Amino acid sequence: MIRAVSDSELQPPGYAWSVDAAGLQVRAGKHRAVDGLDLSLGTGVHGLLGPNGAGKTTLMRALSTVVKPDGGALRLLGTDVRRAGDLRQLRTRLGYLPQHFGFYPKFTVRDYVEYMAWLREMPKRSVPSATQRAIDRVGLTGRADSRLKSLSGGMLRRAGIAQAIVNDPAVLLLDEPTVGLDPEQRVEFRGLLRDLGADSCVVVSTHLVEDVVAACTDVVVMAAGSSVFQGVPSDLVRLGDHGGIGDSPAERGYSSLLQRHRGGA
Numbered sequence: 001m002i003r004a005v006s007d008s009e010l011q012p013p014g015y016a017w018s019v020d021a022a023g024l025q026v027r028a029g030k031h032r033a034v035d036g037l038d039l040s041l042g043t044g045v046h047g048l049l050g051p052n053g054a055g056k057t058t059l060m061r062a063l064s065t066v067v068k069p070d071g072g073a074l075r076l077l078g079t080d081v082r083r084a085g086d087l088r089q090l091r092t093r094l095g096y097l098p099q100h101f102g103f104y105p106k107f108t109v110r111d112y113v114e115y116m117a118w119l120r121e122m123p124k125r126s127v128p129s130a131t132q133r134a135i136d137r138v139g140l141t142g143r144a145d146s147r148l149k150s151l152s153g154g155m156l157r158r159a160g161i162a163q164a165i166v167n168d169p170a171v172l173l174l175d176e177p178t179v180g181l182d183p184e185q186r187v188e189f190r191g192l193l194r195d196l197g198a199d200s201c202v203v204v205s206t207h208l209v210e211d212v213v214a215a216c217t218d219v220v221v222m223a224a225g226s227s228v229f230q231g232v233p234s235d236l237v238r239l240g241d242h243g244g245i246g247d248s249p250a251e252r253g254y255s256s257l258l259q260r261h262r263g264g265a
């Protein structure tokens with residue numbers, strides 16, 4: 001299906017990075033879960049790795065504008081989110097799959113995706129075709145009119161991904177999108193990620209190092225609220241040449257990086 005490109009999309013963007021954070025601080029409750037993070041991300045698929053509690057979900061919540069940072073700077077698509085009064089326009093250009101997302105169980109997949117398209121203020125006439133396209137892209141065509149409460153965990157997550165991409169977001173944030181997907185679906189999802197990252201900034205938080213190596217153009221590793229590594233997947237793999245634990249070179253690279261970080265911390 002061919003999508004019409006708007007005039008604004010043909011303009012040069014006027015900013016260097018889709019996501020640009022400097023000394024970013026974000027609280028989760030009373031705890032400063034993101035603390036002094038520097039991060040610049042452009043077009044591509046960026047894998048976000050880090051141990052439990054590193055601050056990944058808190059960072060994703062800040063990037064999605066669900067929570068406001070309480071220190072440092074954060075620009076999204078050129079908008080300074082700490083200073084901007086009204087984030088409505090920016091939000092229409094974001095897509096977000098939270099780690100735990102709420103939904104109305106009686107909605108069908110189509111109802112849900114259409115509803116999220118409406119919330120993102122998509123033009124009414126484009127909603128049905130954009131919804132169908134998003135559902136097709138996540139492989140739920142045959143379940144489009146099934147109620148959400150009847151779906152398996154993996155299917156539900158795919159419906160969540162469909163709502164996140166329905167507006168062709170310029171920044172797409174996916175928090176643990178492959179949880180519950182079967183192996184075949186995970187491989188298909190990697191293809192979708194590569195496709196989405198060709199012309200937008202996709203940030204994928206995950207614990208699956210192999211997904212990052214297979215589908216991401218670069219990797220960011222967080223620990224204790226800040227970024228401790230940013231590079232291409234092969235850089236991460238190389239870090240495992242002389243140590244680290246894990247079943248694959250990338251896992252060994254990741255664990256060796258964290259061991260070094262803990263040793264130096």
Ligand SMILES: Nc1ncnc2c1ncn2[C@@H]1O[C@H](COP(=O)(O)OP(=O)(O)OP(=O)(O)O)[C@@H](O)[C@H]1O
Nearest residue numbers: 028029030031033051052053054055056057058059
């Ligand atoms: N509502 C909250 N109140 C207090 N502390 C919180 C809250 N939410 C998160 N935290 C703490 O903030 C830190 C970062 O949590 P966050 O969920 O962002 O990490 P994460 O990297 O996504 O972890 P995981 O991989 O386990 O999902 C953790 O120490 C967590 O206990």
